[in-house]
């Protein structure tokens with residue numbers, strides 16, 4: 001099996017599906033839904049931003065054209081609780097797409113490592 005996480009998540013097609021599901025879970029999650037309902041970007045734009053960011057972050061082609069994480073989330077006053085909710089939704093999206101345990105752990109580790117660029121920035 002490939003060592004590259006991007007490939008183990010199903011490449012661009014698989015990751016696009018996972019990112020789309022994760023955004024859908026955010027929109028259905030009462031603890032964070034309003035954040036995404038009130039966003040400047042449309043749902044489609046957020047799904048595209050999430051997918052392309054995920055593709056680059058897991059070792060795929062450099063397709064992400066958005067802002068860096070601190071620039072994106074600065075001034076939003078995001079709490080620790082909201083951060084955990086986003087990670088939980090991603091985990092649910094990984095489960096929905098039948099991603100294995102090892103890959104889930106790797107994704108969560110990468111996301112968790114970005115906490116200081118997102119919470120209270």
Ligand code: HEM
Pocket residue numbers: 032035036038039040041045046048049050053065066067072073078082083084086111112114115118
């Ligand atoms: C590790 C965790 C997170 C990652 C990797 C992440 C990643 C991203 C990315 C890639 C974008 C799109 C930026 C662009 O296309 O320019 C984005 C936008 C956004 N994120 Fe996050 N995010 C995380 C956590 C959170 C949390 C905890 C919240 C709040 C509950 C949040 C709220 C938002 C909102 C509201 C937008 C849309 C901004 C707008 O267009 O108005 N994010 N995020």
